[in-house]
Amino acid sequence: MGKTLSEKVWDEHVVRSVEGEPDLLFIDLHLIHEVTSPQAFDGLRLAGRQVRRPDLTIATEDHNVPTVDWDKPIADPVSRAQVETLRTNCAEFGVRLHPLGDVEQGIVHVVGPQLGLTQPGMTIVCGDSHTATHGAFGAIAFGIGTSEVEHVLATQTLPQARPRTMAVTVNGSLPEGVTSKDLILYLITRTGTGGGQGYIVEYRGAAIEELSMEGRMTVCNMSIEWGAKAGLIAPDDVTFAYLKGRPEAPKGAEWDAAVEHWRSLRTDDDAEFDHEIVIDAAEVTPWVTWGTNPGQGAPLGGTVPAPGDFEEETDRVAAENALRYMDLAAGTPLREVHVDTVFVGSCTNGRIEDLRTAAAVIKGHKVADGTRMLVVPGSARVRLEAEAEGLDLVFKEAGAEWRGAGCSMCLGMNADTLSPGERSASTSNRNFEGRQGKGGRTHLVSVPVAAATAVRGTLSSPADLELVGSN
Amino acid sequence: MEKFTTHTGVGVPLRRSDVDTDQIIPAEYLKRVTRTGFEDGLFAAWRNDPAFVLNQPAYAAGSVLVAGPNFGTGSSREHAVWALQNYGFKAVLSPRFGDIFRGNSGKAGLLAGRVDEKVVQRLWDHLETNPGATVTVDLESRTVRAGDGPDAIEDSFDIDDYTRWRLLEGLDDIGITLGHENEITSYEAQRPSWKPVTQHAG
């Protein structure tokens, strides 16, 4: 029997395999940020250990950094302490760091791919659940806890039980105006937030192959939101074209050798998955969440559901609680839901392609009265690229705020937060209670929906903008 | 990690059940960037109460905590274990532990031994009648002992074999993996040269 893509990548990284014990996996790339690393470094220090492979480790600052006044000291003392500790630790242990102000600083999951460090067939870990993003390149990438961060720092390996495999096949093409974000929100709504539990998921099929690398990263990024251990996509010419010429991509003969190997990283025809799901891309429409987990979603053209619509008791209770928290009445058309803040950014949708899409939608329009829009590039490099293309001007002319790179409003950890009761349309990945700030209410949306929502002030798609007209 | 064979220290009777990890250390104490110093957050909600056991001088130097059932349930925070260790605890005895807490304890080198509820009762009575009395936790024989004479307490405690082995050998996960260092080195030797690195010589 043949092997699936993830089995091939897994097998290439087994350092030691013994019956009854987890496999010991070699880790090709370890990404670090300020929040989950301090105790790991301190643990090394207490035990008198070193970082085994600083040359396979890279750090950046993202969760705690301000997106305005980033040349000034960080105001919040706890955030500042974490960032400063990362700097001291990286200096002491010889780890490459891209600090705030550096051109390669940014959200850790934007930085890896943009440097060309994220490549097919790798094992990649980070003390952050959205590490799954890197799976878009055909890598096994997953989030780990702080003790595991310490383990990887000290040994460059991780003991791991082999997960089960699942295929999600998306046949056909996504309709015009429907993005990979809609696809993944649709999938999570359909399968529930536990649908991927215990699996490494391979996304495949025509609709996946048609996606850009940015679009693929958005899908893999949210694998964790339906419970999967990791999500990955077989590398192809789109992948190679994205990688070629990036600073850390192989060059010359090494490039050819790498591509030759990467082409072998496909699920064999006779391989079997432990589970399979098939989706028809034509069914996907612009999708938004109405509740407090990413599985509580509905078509933008639909209405807020009633708890009674759900068969399972637990879903009914969850819906009831969510509607109360979100202050939504069942039956309300989603297009009529007023939004206070629109956030475009995060490791889900903060890449250059996302900013281009947002700019194309908002160009010639104004952000609605009573609504604010934050546009936050995923990395400093994305910011510079966008500015070189004049996207920042498009946003500013529309009345949006153009910020510096970081996680920003994706999570309520830095200065960018929602106030209690404030409602957002957000291109990020989590709509949990309080995720964007205590009492904040989050609707997860795609980039075009976010931009159109900013213009109309209610959840909208670009198609609705014809009604507004441009100025 | 230090080897644990047997430990004798002041026993602290914590007459409470269902002490979850938020009670062991509240979230507001988790902002620290070190693995040390968490002792000030330990049982924070109770530390202002002069009657709380750790505020009584006889128990202040305690190193063996004797708690009611369901100790360490709730959030997975490893800080709960660190807080106990930073305070000076070497062992916690309870009739039942939260699973994740028990796992985290074994990994960090804090002995979490399951003892019979009746034994916990007797230990509580003994430690309250004799403040500052010691408890011996013998991992080799898996026994807990306190007091002497006709009222002496001696009973067995439960700990899984794997965790016991790790504690006896003083091996944390990293130590165990580093025991396979040759295999890691030979794996590294055969990695393709085109795999990326973050640092370049010269």
Ligand code: SF4
């Ligand atoms: S952007 Fe959000 S999800 Fe991504 S790493 Fe930052 S906080 Fe996590």
